[in-house]
Amino acid sequence: MSRIETLAVHAGGEPDEATGAVVPPIHLATTFRHGPAGERQAGYEYQRESNPTQDRLESALAALEDGAAALCFGSGMAAMAALLESLPAGSHVLIPTDCYTGLRALAGEFLRERGITASAVDMADLDAVQAALRPETSLVWAETPSNPQLRICDIAALAALAHGHGALLACDNTFATPVLQRPLALGADVVMHSTTKYFGGHSDVMGGALVFARRDELFGRVFHRRHVTGGILAPFSAWLILRGCRSLPARMAWHCANARALAEMLAAHPAVEAVHYPGLASHPGHAIAARQMRDGGGMLSFRLRGGREAALAVAGALELAINATSLGGPETLVEHRASIEGANAVSPDNLLRVSAGLEHRDDLLEDFTQALARLG
Numbered sequence: 001m002s003r004i005e006t007l008a009v010h011a012g013g014e015p016d017e018a019t020g021a022v023v024p025p026i027h028l029a030t031t032f033r034h035g036p037a038g039e040r041q042a043g044y045e046y047q048r049e050s051n052p053t054q055d056r057l058e059s060a061l062a063a064l065e066d067g068a069a070a071l072c073f074g075s076g077m078a079a080m081a082a083l084l085e086s087l088p089a090g091s092h093v094l095i096p097t098d099c100y101t102g103l104r105a106l107a108g109e110f111l112r113e114r115g116i117t118a119s120a121v122d123m124a125d126l127d128a129v130q131a132a133l134r135p136e137t138s139l140v141w142a143e144t145p146s147n148p149q150l151r152i153c154d155i156a157a158l159a160a161l162a163h164g165h166g167a168l169l170a171c172d173n174t175f176a177t178p179v180l181q182r183p184l185a186l187g188a189d190v191v192m193h194s195t196t197k198y199f200g201g202h203s204d205v206m207g208g209a210l211v212f213a214r215r216d217e218l219f220g221r222v223f224h225r226r227h228v229t230g231g232i233l234a235p236f237s238a239w240l241i242l243r244g245c246r247s248l249p250a251r252m253a254w255h256c257a258n259a260r261a262l263a264e265m266l267a268a269h270p271a272v273e274a275v276h277y278p279g280l281a282s283h284p285g286h287a288i289a290a291r292q293m294r295d296g297g298g299m300l301s302f303r304l305r306g307g308r309e310a311a312l313a314v315a316g317a318l319e320l321a322i323n324a325t326s327l328g329g330p331e332t333l334v335e336h337r338a339s340i341e342g343a344n345a346v347s348p349d350n351l352l353r354v355s356a357g358l359e360h361r362d363d364l365l366e367d368f369t370q371a372l373a374r375l376g
Helices: 004-010 052-064 076-084 101-114 126-132 155-164 217-229 235-267 286-292 307-317 337-344 361-373
Strands: 069-073 092-096 117-121 137-143 168-172 190-193 208-212 272-276 299-304 333-335 351-355
Touching (some): 004 235, 052 208, 069 217, 076 208, 101 117, 137 155, 208 217
Parallel strands (some): 092 137, 137 168
Antiparallel strands (some): 190 208
16 A cells, blocks of 8 residues: 555554454543553553554554654644653754744743753755754754745755764654655654644644654654653544544645645735745745645745735635634634734734635635735
């Protein structure tokens, strides 16, 4: 099963051996029977360590990313923190200048408490990355496409730089999903997902995951940290995300088509200053994206010529698209990122981020057109 559409349907979804059920069961048990001396009778002891439903999801995620093993967590931030906090004290980490605000907060507020330093660099500028590497740099964190400006970096080139320095490359693949991009195949060592987003697919479940190229010492350290600190994914959440895996390729095709249509319309509108969508030929990272991605993705952002006031006016005038955070659900979501980021916002004031949903393309185009028309 090499084609991802087939993998998505069948990986982790084998019929239940006990009943023959085609849909995987949910095992809600928190504890499992063992022998008098703790002998495990069916491979499980306590839900915080592992459970059958989560195991199914982890096998599916590893297959979809073509990795050796996966670990699931209660959120994307929990996954991110578990990996970064498992690095040795004294380590240095490179993070992107444009990245999820949670990563920036983790690097600036919490990693330093564990003796880990971080610095930001434009991951699209390979010379800048090379110059930012230090003797103690142990990990380079890539995010492509990035959140919220949809910047693109060359995963294979970053992997070569990191490995040449003796460091690892981790890649946040949340926006692209393995349907569009497989970082491990391009040389990354670990892939991170907020499975809350496209994997869950319905804005009703929270989760995170790490997929490892090797079941090595790093995998063991992260597994041990999750076990001890308890950042486990609940079985029902694991079941919902596993269900989402089955329809992921079909949904991503529709998300991509809608995002592309919106990006093309916005790029031609006189009130729009810039559109950030890697599927557009005008995007600075388009050539790299075309090489390492199967499509442009379901996310885009755009900037209004009228500044913050214009951005907020358009967001407020939308009738079909919903003003809400997160992404990857069936409904189109719009967010003024600078407002969400708060006092220390780094996103441009005139930028709106869009998660293109699964509505009819023409309805979305009409909604954004009427909202822009109200600017006068």
